[in-house]
Structures are given as structure tokens and as C-alpha cells.
Amino acid sequence: MISLNHFKNKKIAVIGEGIEGKSSAKFLQKQGAKVTILDQKQGEGYLDRLDEYDLVVRSPGIKIEMLEKYVSRNKITSQTKIFFDISPCPIIGITGTKGKGTTSTLIYEMLKKDRKDAHLGGNIGQSPLEFFEHLKSSSVVVLELSSFQLLDLHKSPHIAVILMITSEHLDYHPNVLEYISAKRNIIKFQNSSDFAIINRDYVASN
Structure with a gap:
């Protein structure tokens, strides 16, 4: 931090x-x-x-x-x-080729239902920097993360969710391997105190 x-x-x-x-x-x-x-x-x-x-x-x-x-x-x-470097609270990150927006919203709504100080951002909703000043150590941030955002990420969220991964955005990524590698950055820097939830039905998600 x-x-x-x-x-x-x-x-x-x-x-x-x-x-x-x-x-x-x-x-x-x-x-x-x-x-x-x-x-x-x-x-x-x-x-x-x-x-x-x-x-x-x-x-x-x-x-x-x-x-x-x-x-x-x-x-x-x-x-x-920048947000990963300055966030004072845990981050739940969600990525995948399809379904990440819906999953992010569901997680956010469940946290709110449980009366958590939850905030939704990333590739959906607000920029996390826009609600940064409202965050406390007890807050939870839910981020939908695209391959563009994950490509050069140097930290991983406390809880990472990987949904189905196929191939997409090959007009941006030179090949499918870079696309998959970017997605996997969401768990690359986790440690033993972090959590990963992975859809093992898709080979590229593993």
C-alpha cells in the first residue's frame, strides 16, 4: 500500500x-x-x-x-x-469472458444485504477512484476486471473469481495465450491468506 x-x-x-x-x-x-x-x-x-x-x-x-x-x-x-496500491480494504475481483458483470453485481448485492459497506466498480459501475474517499478498512470493494485491466496488474485481489474463459478481444491481444495470461493475473500474486474461486469446467480457466 x-x-x-x-x-x-x-x-x-x-x-x-x-x-x-x-x-x-x-x-x-x-x-x-x-x-x-x-x-x-x-x-x-x-x-x-x-x-x-x-x-x-x-x-x-x-x-x-x-x-x-x-x-x-x-x-x-x-x-x-493505482487503486490496488492505495485501497485500504479487501478487494473481490471477478473476471471471465462472459458473466462477470452479473456475478459482480450479485456479490455486491449479497454483501449489501448482509449490511456490509460494499462498493461496486471496475469495468462496471463507478471508477473505484470515485468512491475511494468513502472507503474504510472495514469496507469491501467488488471489481469487475477485464483483460485490459488485468494485463499488467502487479497485485491480486484478496478474493478472486474466475468464470468461464474462452477467447475474446483478439483485435487487441496478439493471440489467445496473452488474453488467457492476462485473465490469470487475477490469481498470480495471491498468497496463502487469499481465496480463489475457479470455474473448472473450462480448461482455460484453470
């Missing part, structure tokens, strides 16, 4: 002016960072000075390999990675 002061006075580029990019920029500005949003709408060469930034926050649809042409990989992060 890192302190929010980590971002203070940092020069940060957020790549992509979509919903997630804007929420990342807003959150980081609130922490005292000097934020610039860079988007392909700004024209050719919009990434040319990327190496001048201390940190580069990519949106899910932005390929890491494209950014590595302009900046070293150790400067590249994402909203998902």
Missing part, C-alpha cells in the same frame, strides 16, 4: 480522454499531481514528449507496447494498478 502523498507534485500524463481517463485525472489532481490528459484526438505526435512525465496512466484500451515506444515501462501504470 502506498501513501497518497506519493502523487503530490508529480508530473503525470493520463492517456485517453474517456470516462476512466477523466476520473483518473480528477483523482490525481486532487492529490496534488500536475496532470495532463493526452488523447489521439490531439493529433499525430501527441505522445512525442511522454518521457518528460514522472508517471503515465494508461486507459484500458491503450496498448502498453505503443507507450513503450516513448517511455520506459516502469513509468507506465493504470487506474486499476
Whole structure:
């Protein structure tokens, strides 16, 4: 877990002016960072000075390999990675080719029914950075996680759920192996105190 002061006075580029990019920029500005949003709408060469930034926050649809042409990989992060680094409470992460949105919502509703301080975000609902200030150590965050968000994840959730995995998004991933590998990052960094729930009916999910 890192302190929010980590971002203070940092020069940060957020790549992509979509919903997630804007929420990342807003959150980081609130922490005292000097934020610039860079988007392909700004024209050719919009990434040319990327190496001048201390940190580069990519949106899910932005390929890491494209950014590595302009900046070293150790400067590249994402909203998902940032949230995993600063979350004060347990995270339940759900991924799979189909059904992850429904499963995430069901888990969230069950937690709320049990009067838990639950929050739903990720690839569904709100950006987790938007409700970060409301989180306590007793809260529980449920995140729907896509392969784009999991691709360079360096931590795993306390509870990971892997549903059916087939093949998808091959217009983004160069092959099905990278897609499956990204999905498996959800359990890659778990330890003996964490939990994994896996649909063993699908070979790729195992």
C-alpha cells in the first residue's frame, strides 16, 4: 500500500480522454499531481514528449507496447494498478469472458444485504477512484476486471473469481495465450491468506 502523498507534485500524463481517463485525472489532481490528459484526438505526435512525465496512466484500451515506444515501462501504470496500491480494504475481483458483470453485481448485492459497506466498480459501475474517499478498512470493494485491466496488474485481489474463459478481444491481444495470461493475473500474486474461486469446467480457466 502506498501513501497518497506519493502523487503530490508529480508530473503525470493520463492517456485517453474517456470516462476512466477523466476520473483518473480528477483523482490525481486532487492529490496534488500536475496532470495532463493526452488523447489521439490531439493529433499525430501527441505522445512525442511522454518521457518528460514522472508517471503515465494508461486507459484500458491503450496498448502498453505503443507507450513503450516513448517511455520506459516502469513509468507506465493504470487506474486499476493505482487503486490496488492505495485501497485500504479487501478487494473481490471477478473476471471471465462472459458473466462477470452479473456475478459482480450479485456479490455486491449479497454483501449489501448482509449490511456490509460494499462498493461496486471496475469495468462496471463507478471508477473505484470515485468512491475511494468513502472507503474504510472495514469496507469491501467488488471489481469487475477485464483483460485490459488485468494485463499488467502487479497485485491480486484478496478474493478472486474466475468464470468461464474462452477467447475474446483478439483485435487487441496478439493471440489467445496473452488474453488467457492476462485473465490469470487475477490469481498470480495471491498468497496463502487469499481465496480463489475457479470455474473448472473450462480448461482455460484453470
